[in-house]
Amino acid sequence: MALFDLMSWRARRAPRTDALNDVLEGFSIEVMPRTAAKVEQFAQILPRGTRVYIAHIDGTPIDEMVSTARRLRDEGFPVMPHFPARIIPDAATLGTWIRRYREEAGVDQALLLAGGVSTPRGDFHSSMQLLETGFFDGFRRIHVAGHPEGNRDIDADGSSRMADDAILWKQAYAERTDAEMAIVTQFVFEAQPVIVWAERLREMGVALPVHVGIAGPAKLQTLIKYAAACGVGPSMRVLQKRARDVTKLVVPCEPTDVVADLAAHCAANPESLIRQLHFFPLGGITASADWVRSRTGKTGIAATA
Numbered sequence: 001m002a003l004f005d006l007m008s009w010r011a012r013r014a015p016r017t018d019a020l021n022d023v024l025e026g027f028s029i030e031v032m033p034r035t036a037a038k039v040e041q042f043a044q045i046l047p048r049g050t051r052v053y054i055a056h057i058d059g060t061p062i063d064e065m066v067s068t069a070r071r072l073r074d075e076g077f078p079v080m081p082h083f084p085a086r087i088i089p090d091a092a093t094l095g096t097w098i099r100r101y102r103e104e105a106g107v108d109q110a111l112l113l114a115g116g117v118s119t120p121r122g123d124f125h126s127s128m129q130l131l132e133t134g135f136f137d138g139f140r141r142i143h144v145a146g147h148p149e150g151n152r153d154i155d156a157d158g159s160s161r162m163a164d165d166a167i168l169w170k171q172a173y174a175e176r177t178d179a180e181m182a183i184v185t186q187f188v189f190e191a192q193p194v195i196v197w198a199e200r201l202r203e204m205g206v207a208l209p210v211h212v213g214i215a216g217p218a219k220l221q222t223l224i225k226y227a228a229a230c231g232v233g234p235s236m237r238v239l240q241k242r243a244r245d246v247t248k249l250v251v252p253c254e255p256t257d258v259v260a261d262l263a264a265h266c267a268a269n270p271e272s273l274i275r276q277l278h279f280f281p282l283g284g285i286t287a288s289a290d291w292v293r294s295r296t297g298k299t300g301i302a303a304t305a
Contacts, residue, residue, distance in 0.1 A: 019267035023259065024296050028080075028184075028211065029279045029288060030055055031072075033064040036285075041075070045289040048076035051109070053184075053278070056082040058117055062097055069105035079107055080143065084115025085130050089122035098135050110136060111184065113145040116230075128169055139179055144170050146183035146210065148197035149233025164204065171206050183273075186230060187213035187280045189223075189238040191261035198273045209275040212262060217254045217291050218283025226282050252283060254291060 028051040031039075039045065042052070052072050056065055069079045081101060088094050101107035112127035124130060127144055136142055147163060167183070174181040183201075188194050198210050215223055224239050242253065259277065266272055281288035 019263045020260070021296050023263040023266050023274075023277060024292055025276070026051075027277045027279060027292060028053060029216075029281060029285065031068070031281070031285060032057060033060060033068040035281070036068050036072070039285055042072060042077060043075055045286050046077065049078065051078045051080055053111055054079060054081045056084055056087070058084070058087045058115070058121075062100065065097075066100050066104050069101060069107055073105050073107070078109060079105060080109040080111050080141070081107060082111050082113060083127075083130055084113055084117075085124035085126055086115035086117045086120040088124050088130075091123065091133055091135075093122075094124075094130065094133060095135055108139050109141040109143075110139055111143045111145070112136070126166070128166060128173075131170075131173055136179070137177070141181070142179045143182050143184050143211070144208075146185040146197075148185055148188060148194040167201060167206055167208075168204065171208055174208060182209040182211055182275070184211040184278050185213045186232065187215040187227075188232065189215065189227070189255075189258060191258050191265060193233070195262075195265050195272075195274070202271075202273050206273070208273070210273040211276040211278045212274055214255045214259060214277050214279050215253075216279045216281040216283055216288030217252045218287070220253050222282055223253055226280075252287070259295075 029046065030053040032055045036042075036054070046052070054065060054068050054072070065081055069081055072079045083094070083097070088097075112130050114126050130136065131142075144167075146167070170181065170183075185194060194210075194212050201208075201210070215226070220239060220242055227239060238258075239253070262274060262277070266274055279288045279292070
C-alpha cells in the first residue's frame with residue numbers, strides 16, 4: 001500500500017472526536033464485592049448516574065452482594081446485579097434475593113445470564129427460565145447476555161443456532177413487557193466480530209440495543225488469563241499477536257483500537273444495534289475510569305440507552 005493510500009485509510013478509519021464521545025457516552029462498568037471494597041469513594045472516579053453492574057461469582061454470599069448494591073446506590077449509582085441462573089438453587093432462593101435487593105438496596109435493574117458454571121447447582125440453567133418465573137415483573141430494566149464469538153455452554157457444536165433462538169425469545173419477551181431491555185456482550189478485543197454479529201441480529205429482526213463488552217486497560221498476561229477462562233473467541237488473536245512482541249509484555253494493553261473501530265462504525269451506521277460500551281475492569285476499576293476520562297475529558301455520563 002502506498003504511503004498516501006495508507007494515510008488516507010487511517011484517516012477514514014480514525015473516528016471523529018464526537019464519534020468517540022458518542023460511543024463512550026453512557027458507558028457502564030462492572031465490579032465485584034471484593035473489588036468494590038478497594039474503592040474508597042466511587043464518586044471520585046465515576047459520575048453519578050453511571051450504571052454499575054455487580055458480578056455474582058459462584059460462592060459469593062448474597063449478603064456481600066446486597067451490601068455492595070446498597071453502598072453503590074447510596075453513592076448515587078444505578079445498580080445492576082447479576083443473576084446467574086446456574087448458581088441459583090431454586091425459585092425460593094431467587095425470590096429471596098430479589099426481595100432483599102429491592103427492599104435493602106432499591107434495585108430495579110438486573111442482568112440475567114446462564115452463569116459461568118457448566119453444571120447447574122439447582123433448578124435453573126438459563127436466563128429464560130429466570131424470566132419465566134415472573135419474579136422480574138416490575139423491574140425497570142433487564143439486560144441479557146450476548147456472545148458475538150459463540151458460547152460452547154449453549155451451542156456445544158460451535159454453531160449459533162440455540163443462542164440465536166434464545167435471543168429471539170428475549171426479543172419477544174421485551175415486546176410483551178414494559179421492561180427496557182438490552183444485550184450486553186462478553187468482552188472482545190476487535191470490533192469486526194461484534195459488528196458482524198450485531199448486523200446479523202438486526203437482519204433476524206432483533207431490535208434490542210447492544211452494549212459491547214470491553215476489557216479495560218490491564219497487563220497482557222491478565223487479559224490472556226481472563227480471555228481463556230471466559231471463552232473469548234477469535235478476537236483473542238489480538239492478544240496473541242501482541243504477545244509475540246516482547247517489548248509490549250510490560251506495557252498495559254489498552255482498548256484503544258477496538259473502541260476507535262466501534263466508534264467509526266457507529267458514526268457511519270446510525271441504524272446499528274451497537275449503542276454503548278460496558279467495561280470489564282480487568283486491570284482495576286480506576287484504570288478503566290481513567291482511560292475513559294483521558295479520551296473524553298469525563299469520567300462518565302448518566303446511563304440512558
